[in-house]
Amino acid sequence: KEKVEITKAQRALMKVIVDAYNRHKIPQDVAKKLLQDQYSAEENFLLLTEMATSQVQVLVEFTKNIPGFLSLNHEDQIALLKGSAVEAMFLRSAQVFSQKMPNGHTEVLEERIRKSGISEEFMTPMFNFYKSIGELHMIEEEQALLTAITILTPDRPFVKDQQAVERLQEPMLEVLRKLCVLQHPQEPQYFARLLGRLTELRTLNHYHAEMLTSWRMNDHKFTPLLCEIWDVQ
Numbered sequence: 001k002e003k004v005e006i007t008k009a010q011r012a013l014m015k016v017i018v019d020a021y022n023r024h025k026i027p028q029d030v031a032k033k034l035l036q037d038q039y040s041a042e043e044n045f046l047l048l049t050e051m052a053t054s055q056v057q058v059l060v061e062f063t064k065n066i067p068g069f070l071s072l073n074h075e076d077q078i079a080l081l082k083g084s085a086v087e088a089m090f091l092r093s094a095q096v097f098s099q100k101m102p103n104g105h106t107e108v109l110e111e112r113i114r115k116s117g118i119s120e121e122f123m124t125p126m127f128n129f130y131k132s133i134g135e136l137h138m139i140e141e142e143q144a145l146l147t148a149i150t151i152l153t154p155d156r157p158f159v160k161d162q163q164a165v166e167r168l169q170e171p172m173l174e175v176l177r178k179l180c181v182l183q184h185p186q187e188p189q190y191f192a193r194l195l196g197r198l199t200e201l202r203t204l205n206h207y208h209a210e211m212l213t214s215w216r217m218n219d220h221k222f223t224p225l226l227c228e229i230w231d232v233q
């Protein structure tokens with residue numbers, strides 16, 4: 001039986017990541033607004049673009065607090081942010097969506113999201129992902145570490161010094177592995193299940209690119225920041 005222990009240094013790293021993550025929790029006010037009143041599809045879409053824009057700003061602040069990130073090559077910092085922005089958005093969405101809400105609110109929220117001018121074919125994989133994240137009942141340390149691990153994915157397009165990114169990602173993976181063993185002793189495969197979600201998350205990149213095309217068809221407007229990060233012309 002492996003005796004797992006988180007070292008002082010690992011605890012310090014985890015604290016930095018969790019504090020950064022909590023300082024930048026996206027305001028839930030957009031979700032509340034969506035729940036409050038019945039809006040038109042256009043108004044829902046506008047609320048969602050507002051939510052996405054503030055999430056990108058939050059993501060940049062969180063990323064800057066990842067130890068070592070600001071010492072990476074500057075172009076690589078941008079490549080990591082652009083490469084992980086959509087995945088971080090869906091990971092955060094899943095966490096917001098699977099939070100305990102008063103009875104019936106989750107269903108109302110799902111229904112409002114479905115009525116925001118997004119093609120049905122993308123909703124199924126998206127809500128399946130939200131449910132698979134919800135079933136994990138992640139604690140905030142796991143959520144924060146998983147988000148940092150997603151951002152520090154070495155094989156994003158245009159990353160030049162992949163080894164430098166690996167050197168930052170590996171300690172995060174090791175802390176998360178230990179945390180999973182300590183947090184879920186009855187479930188030795190829990191860490192593997194978490195990483196499996198990151199694979200599922202990558203498939204959502206593809207759906208998001210497709211969504212963008214369909215939104216552009218119906219001339220949906222985006223903010224300058226979203227155009228930049230989502231490569232919308």
Ligand SMILES: CCOC(=O)[C@H]1CN(C(=O)c2ccc(F)c(F)c2)CC(C)(C)c2c1[nH]c1ccccc21
Nearest residue numbers: 030031034048049051052055089092093096097113
């Ligand atoms: C955390 C930041 O997330 C977003 O901004 C997502 C939110 N998305 C959600 O499913 C979602 C989850 C929980 C909620 F409480 C909620 F309100 C929405 C996914 C998507 C519908 C694809 C989207 C977002 N922003 C957009 C902008 C334009 C078009 C589509 C989206």
